[in-house]
Amino acid sequence: MKHLLSFEDVTTDELKALLDNAIALKKAHRAGQDPKTLKDKVVALVFEKSSTRTRVSFETGIYHLGGQAVVVTSSGSQIARGEPTEDTARVMGRYCDMIMVRTFGQEVVEKYAKYAGVPIINGLTDLVHPCQLLADLMTLKEHGLDLATMAVAWIGDGNNMANSWIESAGHLGFKLTLAVPEGYEPDAAILARARARGNKQINIVHSPKEAAKEADVVTTDVWASMGQEAEKAKRAQDFKGFIVDEELLKVAKSGVKVLHCLPAHRGEEIAASVIESHPEIFDEAENRLHAQKQLMIWLMENR
Numbered sequence: 352m353k354h355l356l357s358f359e360d361v362t363t364d365e366l367k368a369l370l371d372n373a374i375a376l377k378k379a380h381r382a383g384q385d386p387k388t389l390k391d392k393v394v395a396l397v398f399e400k401s402s403t404r405t406r407v408s409f410e411t412g413i414y415h416l417g418g419q420a421v422v423v424t425s426s427g428s429q430i431a432r433g434e435p436t437e438d439t440a441r442v443m444g445r446y447c448d449m450i451m452v453r454t455f456g457q458e459v460v461e462k463y464a465k466y467a468g469v470p471i472i473n474g475l476t477d478l479v480h481p482c483q484l485l486a487d488l489m490t491l492k493e494h495g496l497d498l499a500t501m502a503v504a505w506i507g508d509g510n511n512m513a514n515s516w517i518e519s520a521g522h523l524g525f526k527l528t529l530a531v532p533e534g535y536e537p538d539a540a541i542l543a544r545a546r547a548r549g550n551k552q553i554n555i556v557h558s559p560k561e562a563a564k565e566a567d568v569v570t571t572d573v574w575a576s577m578g579q580e581a582e583k584a585k586r587a588q589d590f591k592g593f594i595v596d597e598e599l600l601k602v603a604k605s606g607v608k609v610l611h612c613l614p615a616h617r618g619e620e621i622a623a624s625v626i627e628s629h630p631e632i633f634d635e636a637e638n639r640l641h642a643q644k645q646l647m648i649w650l651m652e653n654r
């Protein structure tokens with residue numbers, strides 16, 4: 352049985368096929384030809400953190416594929432009461448055919464995978480956000496970038512998104528330069544594994560301009576992720592100068608693509624004018640739907 356807890360769960364060929372098939376599925380959807388892979392199937396969506404895009408895109412995608420979504424939030428369930436994940440997972444696995452989990456620790460999705468007996472999708476943990484990267488990579492491919500040779504600049508926190516970018520670079524071989532403030536470096540083990548796959552072009556720097564120089568893609572995320580609200584003021588100080596604005600984009604390649612997983616804090620990590628002049632950010636948000644539909648089809652095929 353396959354899961355998607357991180358990009359460690361896919362081979363490079365499987366990742367490439369997921370992206371190609373997601374693009375084909377988007378076309379099929381627009382032609383009114385969605386496969387009904389989830390007919391008579393139920394997918395549970397567990398949210399221990401808030402969401403707009405993940406929740407709506409999964410619920411919509413499950414509907415397109417003929418299935419039924421059941422949303423479980425921690426506050427309205429026994430999760431907040433402290434029921435052990437091992438028990439929640441075993442019970443939900445007896446009702447449902449697949450489970451998506453958005454939570455804090457990576458160990459939680461690992462427990463679901465160990466105990467539920469059905470495919471598990473990581474809908475964001477503190478460590479990685481693979482569903483978002485499927486959409487991001489799909490968007491860049493649709494916009495004509497070569498995922499093997501492009502140069503990507505990550506500007507900001509070495510957070511779950513940065514870690515998933517590193518995993519992606521490990522698989523696909525593109526140049527990835529991450530500009531992070533000192534003390535906000537991405538996960539060292541993920542970085543080592545990506546480099547061990549043979550990509551010698553993944554580098555950490557502390558200057559946004561150095562990262563963005565000649566980049567094909569510039570991407571960022573909020574300075575304080577969910578669960579880090581208490582650090583907001585300190586982070587605002589530490590991340591000064593790490594804004595993606597027109598000034599920074601001047602050093603990137605002409606026609607640079609800008610991505611942001613959203614929601615954004617306009618005027619903090621990204622200028623409002625950059626969001627408004629880079630509609631690919633909304634293609635990226637839309638592609639959560641198509642990429643995750645393809646992911647669910649692939650997981651059903653590999654049960």
Ligand code: CP
Pocket residue numbers: 401402403404405406475483612613614
């Ligand atoms: N990008 C993302 O995961 O958005 P949500 O938090 O709205 O799901």
